[in-house]
Amino acid sequence: MIGIGPFPVQTITVIVAVLLAWVSARIMARRLPDVFYKAAGSMILDALFWGLLASRLAYIAQWWDEYAVAPMSMIAIGDGGFTWWVGVVVAIAYIWRRTRLVRGLRRPVLAGVMAGVVVWAVAGGVLDSMQRSAPPLPDLRLATLDGRPISLSTYAGRPIVLNLWATWCPPCRREMPVFEKAQTEFPDIAFVLVNQGESAQQALAYLKTEGLDLTDVLLDPASEAMRSMNSRGLPTTLFFDAKGRLVDSHLGEITMPSLKDKVLRRFIPSTK
Template sequence: MNPDTIIQIGPLALALDRLLAVGLMLAFLTALDWIARRYRVAAWQPAGLALLAGIIAARAGHVWQYRESYALEPVAALQAWLGGWDWRAGVAAAGLVVIVTLRQSRPVLAGLGVLAGLALAWAGFLAAGESKSSLRLPQALTLERVTAEPGVSPHWQIGDLRGRPIVLNLWATWCPPCRREMPMLTRAAATERRAEILLVNQGETSAQIRVFLRAQGLDPAHVASDPSGLLSEMTGAGALPTTLFIASDGTVRQVHTGEITRVQLDIAIRALERP
């Protein structure tokens, strides 16, 4: 199953990878607490300390790995709730704390065994979702320009954009996280040279969109309209905003559900440049 899968429960949209990560962390806490009691380890909260160390190291490892992207918006390094973790660094840090706090060989081996088992489960989950996407947007797919310019076609056709990476952000004027990310996305669309960025409204009329853009003082140059919501239907986007990262051959390489930051946008565009 794809790690980016979204589970819809009524109005709530929950990412499968985050649900699994929370489940594995709870399993780690439960197992390590049992081991500490079983072997009568005289240490203060070894499970909690190991988990905390793992979370901090996983975040720090991710920020360091993508330091060029975080240089665009350094404060985003502190916004851990938006995602971005190096799970290998987290496992290494948690293992070190297990060794230091449990000390005795039997509980240490038991604790490391639990950690290794949970890490393998996570690695297997990620590997299962790494198969390349077969979803390709049809070249004839047509999007409407929100603003008409003399001598410019009133439509964008996906086939005309082939040959370079494309980023399609699916949004609506009634969606609060969409409204929050729109200023950043319109600026990025105007300046980004590595990929074509289009902000594709879902299900609203061009007139509605123009009123919204005018009220917010946003540049409409890279805003398109998909009044039938066809893109959401084709790609299975169950929530807005959703951002599609499409390789130069037209294959949807990555799907980001929920609000996106400038750093996350940059990281995903860099990934599109890799074969």
């Protein structure tokens, strides 16, 4: 997984794009009176707030059936659930309205927004290419809950959603029911949950206590999967296509809308 320290590189990209938009707007507004020059930067931040809010609400509306089942997941913005094009449209509309009486401010602020959007889009394309060129699914030697040796290559030939987890990890525990439901909704996809650093007794006790019926839970006592896949923390969810290529990843707790969104976009195109 690509990242800087504990932060996914996608988060860093968004921050850089916002900073570039803010700086660009202020630089282009230098020729305006001082009060307007300062307003350019603050307007970018206001537009960002309304754009993010609109894009989140649009995403919730798109996946309303899933969010309605677990309403608290609506505030779990870490799942990356945003309809970005809606946010961009709302941000531009907000700026257009705010500058209707100060037309001179409109151009530098909109130019700043466009600069940020272009950088974000280009960086997203580059990151997607880098992710697709990442090493394929490793042929790790793991074990089933009853102690039988098994290799990840056993799942070759079909899409794989690989989740790294542990019983001591609260976000891992919260997302377990999501994978239980997903394995039923998408039977042609292998949802493989690889426990990191714990014994079969610990994993089994947790699954029994929670009443979870997960079909592919494997053991990785040495946490080899985290090292080989450059995971920076738990939980980590990795999406491999039928050829074993990494096509997406998610660090942290994943919600059902986010999981279904990634599965449909990466494995079942044109379904949603």
